[in-house]
Amino acid sequence: MIKAIVTDIEGTTSDIRFVHQVLFPYARERIADFVRATAQDAEVMVLLNDVRTEMDQPKASLDEVIAELLRWIDEDRKATPLKALQGMIWRHGYVNGDFKSHLYEDAVNGLQAWHQAGIRLYVYSSGSVAAQKLLFGYSEAGDLTPLFSGYFDTKIGAKREVAAYQTIVRELALPAEQILFLSDIHQELDAAEAAGIQTCQLIRGEPDPDSHHRQVSRFDDISLTAKE
Numbered sequence: 001m002i003k004a005i006v007t008d009i010e011g012t013t014s015d016i017r018f019v020h021q022v023l024f025p026y027a028r029e030r031i032a033d034f035v036r037a038t039a040q041d042a043e044v045m046v047l048l049n050d051v052r053t054e055m056d057q058p059k060a061s062l063d064e065v066i067a068e069l070l071r072w073i074d075e076d077r078k079a080t081p082l083k084a085l086q087g088m089i090w091r092h093g094y095v096n097g098d099f100k101s102h103l104y105e106d107a108v109n110g111l112q113a114w115h116q117a118g119i120r121l122y123v124y125s126s127g128s129v130a131a132q133k134l135l136f137g138y139s140e141a142g143d144l145t146p147l148f149s150g151y152f153d154t155k156i157g158a159k160r161e162v163a164a165y166q167t168i169v170r171e172l173a174l175p176a177e178q179i180l181f182l183s184d185i186h187q188e189l190d191a192a193e194a195a196g197i198q199t200c201q202l203i204r205g206e207p208d209p210d211s212h213h214r215q216v217s218r219f220d221d222i223s224l225t226a227k228e
């Protein structure tokens, strides 16, 4: 029986269009000014140096770092320092009421029902943990953060890497087969499955012909009995 559920965000609990048409443009428009204004803050300074390391240019100027960050946004690169900076910028958007996050109604209902049933809930997203807490804290359905027992981001590894899911299994301290991972991307589910975790694919549009995972279009259809 499933004792814990780990969910992806984009395309799983939330419409991809909210992430790509609201969140990403909001951060893109503001990232240059934000980085210039906060470059001397200790936390941002560390992140900018992480960007320089990832660029393999330890002496890159602030303008070069900003240009790289804009490139990463345009290619939807899941780079940990970019994700942290985006989260800091989104905080202003949520707090100022510029937007609320989108959550599918069936996802909200499913998460609430599982929480009530005593199933532990976690998030694993490429967005930073701070950004995940904002997304579930400032949603159109209200503050859902009390439902969650924990959050994981790319600090534990990329979502298509088996090692990231092995870390989640260790952190949750449950047998892998008692954990269910939900995602819209079959490559992420492949990696979770290789770590022994149960999987279910959320398909909000057309079925995925390249996936061997259970596919459902709504949280209501997710089965909590382990696959044989």
Ligand SMILES: CSCCC(=O)C(=O)COP(=O)(O)O
Binding pocket: 008, 009, 010, 011, 019, 023, 078, 083, 124, 125, 126, 127, 128, 131, 132, 135, 159
């Ligand atoms: C935490 S909300 C923003 C999500 C995000 O930045 C992203 O890149 C989507 O990643 P996911 O792993 O949820 O598909």
Ligand SMILES: [Mg+2]
Binding pocket: 008, 009, 010, 011, 012, 183, 184, 185
């Ligand atoms: Mg996703």
